[in-house]
Amino acid sequence: MGKCHFCENIVDLQNSHIIPECLYDKIYDEKHRFIAITDTNQNQLIINQLGYREKLLCIKCENLFSKWEGVLKKTLVDISNYNSSHLKIEKYSQTFDHVQKIEFIPFKKSILSIIWRMSISNNDYFIGYKLGPYEEKIRTVLKNENVTSFIFPILITKVLVNNKHLNDFFCFILKSI
Ligand SMILES: [Zn+2]
Secondary structure: OEEOOOOOOEEOOEEEEOOOHHHOOOOOOOOOOEEEEOOOOOOOEEEEOOOOEEEEEOHHHHHHHHHHHHHHHHHHHHHHHOOOOOOEEEEOOOOOEEEEOOOHHHHHHHHHHHHHHHHHOOOHHHHHHOOOOHHHHHHHHHHOOOOOOOOOOOOOOOOEEOOEEOOOOOOOOOOOO
8 A cells, every 4th residue: 555646645555667568669679678777877788678667656647647648659650650540641851850739738637657667766776867856747747638838848850860760769758848
């Protein structure tokens, strides 16, 4: 038993992902391993076999976050494949695509929820991702039914090397405004 970090009910806590498992799909090797690189740990390379988990959420909140993550995963996979049954994807330039009809609210909430989970995590790996007063503000945004593009705007970009998309690599850069 413990306090769910999202709804604050005292319940059995799930072993919640900090970063959704779907985002690890492309970075696991054939032995289901990935290498974490951090700039807060003297560039030490750490080999991991499972995404980071922690007792954070109750089952109800876990399911809510999973719903948002489903939209995130489908959207990113569709964009990566340039093929979607509902998105309108156009190549804008070598480095930019123009994507319309994204399910904006769950997509944005999923991204914000990852940043929020990295902040509340006690794992040493996420020590550099503390949001301070913004932690509670983001929790409030996540609890609201609607979220606009003006609140905590986000930018997602492909990682390109020699104009080739590296889909087995992802990074988070937090920048305070
Ligand atoms: Zn909860």
